[in-house]
Amino acid sequence: MKLRSMTAEELPAVLDWAADEGWNPGLDDAVSFHAADPEGFFVAEAEGRIVAAISVVNHTDDVAFLGLYLCRPDWRGRGIGYALWTHALDHAGARTVGLDGVEAQQDNYRKSGFALAGRTVRYAGVLPGRAHPGIGPVLKDDIGTLIAMEAEATGYEKRAFLAAWTRDCETRRTLVCRAAGEIAGFATIRACREGWKIGPLVAGDGAVAAALIETCGRVAHGAPAMIDVPGTSPWLAGHCTGLGLSPVFGTARMYRGPAPQPGPLISAVATLELG
Numbered sequence: 001m002k003l004r005s006m007t008a009e010e011l012p013a014v015l016d017w018a019a020d021e022g023w024n025p026g027l028d029d030a031v032s033f034h035a036a037d038p039e040g041f042f043v044a045e046a047e048g049r050i051v052a053a054i055s056v057v058n059h060t061d062d063v064a065f066l067g068l069y070l071c072r073p074d075w076r077g078r079g080i081g082y083a084l085w086t087h088a089l090d091h092a093g094a095r096t097v098g099l100d101g102v103e104a105q106q107d108n109y110r111k112s113g114f115a116l117a118g119r120t121v122r123y124a125g126v127l128p129g130r131a132h133p134g135i136g137p138v139l140k141d142d143i144g145t146l147i148a149m150e151a152e153a154t155g156y157e158k159r160a161f162l163a164a165w166t167r168d169c170e171t172r173r174t175l176v177c178r179a180a181g182e183i184a185g186f187a188t189i190r191a192c193r194e195g196w197k198i199g200p201l202v203a204g205d206g207a208v209a210a211a212l213i214e215t216c217g218r219v220a221h222g223a224p225a226m227i228d229v230p231g232t233s234p235w236l237a238g239h240c241t242g243l244g245l246s247p248v249f250g251t252a253r254m255y256r257g258p259a260p261q262p263g264p265l266i267s268a269v270a271t272l273e274l275g
Contacts, residue, residue: 001080003087006041006053008034014043014053017070018273019193024226026190026197027171029271033057033068036161036274041068042088044080051075056088056097057274063156063260064092066099067273085112096257100272103252114254118231120269122249123240124195127217127225135215138166138174138186145183146176149202153267154275155260161274162200175215177208187212188270195224201268206235209266213243228269232262 006014011030018025034041037057044052052071058064066089071081089097089112100120101109138146146166151157165188166174172190176183185203189196198216203209216225227245229237230253251272269275 001083002045003084004043004045005039006043006050008038010043010050011041013050014068014070017053017072018068021070023273024192024194024197025273026192026271028169028190029273032161032164033274035164036158040064040091042084042091044084046075046080052080052084054084054088055273056091057161058092058095059158059161059275060095060156062095064095064097065275066097067275096255096259098253098255098260098275100251100253100269100275103250106252106254109252109254113256115256115259116252117255117259118253120228120230120251120253120272121237121247122226122228123237123245124224124226124248125243125245126222127220127243127245128214129217129220129222130214131218132177132211132215134179134184135175135177135211138168138176142176142183142186146174146186146202149183149186149265150200150267150270152263153200153202153265155262158270158275162270165270173219175212177203177212179208184208185212187216187268189216189219189225192226195226196220197226197228197271199228199268200270201227201236201266203266206239206266209236210239213239228272230262230267230269233266233268236266236268
């Protein structure tokens with residue numbers, strides 16, 4: 001067995017593994033994921049092929065995020081995944097490391113020093129679609145403000161990741177709400193293997209968040225959409241329920257080290273793989 005860095009060319013195949021496990025990644029996640037921290041993706045290689053993968057992305061000097069922890073079914077139970085887990089965590093150094101894990105695995109994560117900080121619930125369904133005059137495309141000069149707003153909402157910055165993530169492409173759009181010449185909120189919506197996902201969503205109040213969601217609904221064109229809502233945004237959870245969206249999946253947000261302190265802004269998680 002060989003533990004090594006994952007190449008950019010290998011990441012799309014690993015995202016296909018994630019799709020096989022029902023994770024439903026975005027169609028064009030790979031480029032933005034890799035841009036977040038090119039050295040933060042790892043694989044285990046055996047018999048000339050990769051059999052396990054993980055990411056530990058260093059977002060700042062203080063915070064990293066663990067995701068994409070996968071082992072091919074026929075290679076499980078041999079200690080390969082845990083060896084790769086240990087190897088990859090070294091990349092974070094002394095940083096706090098976060099993860100969104102399957103709730104049933106909390107005890108296993110605790111053995112590696114992770115503590116529960118909250119819960120994230122995925123809401124899914126068909127969104128209402130309506131245009132709002134204050135909402136338009138992201139502009140080049142907006143990026144710094146969007147990064148700062150998302151950091152205020154979550155308690156830590158994802159500069160490299162969001163700089164790539166909020167750049168529109170064929171399958172991903174970022175919508176910005178402006179009021180009195182200032183940015184009041186934003187949301188990114190992306191096409192996935194099935195349906196669409198909205199994230200991040202950041203808004204200063206419920207009216208802005210609701211308008212962004214309705215505008216995202218126009219992008220989805222009646223296809224199912226998903227929003228991953230952290231426990232720190234109870235208003236958003238209630239709004240999703242009011243729109244007729246159903247809770248379909250939950251994860252445990254855990255940290256090894258001091259947990260970042262989210263701010264008061266309404267927010268949805270960008271991606272469960274990178275935080």
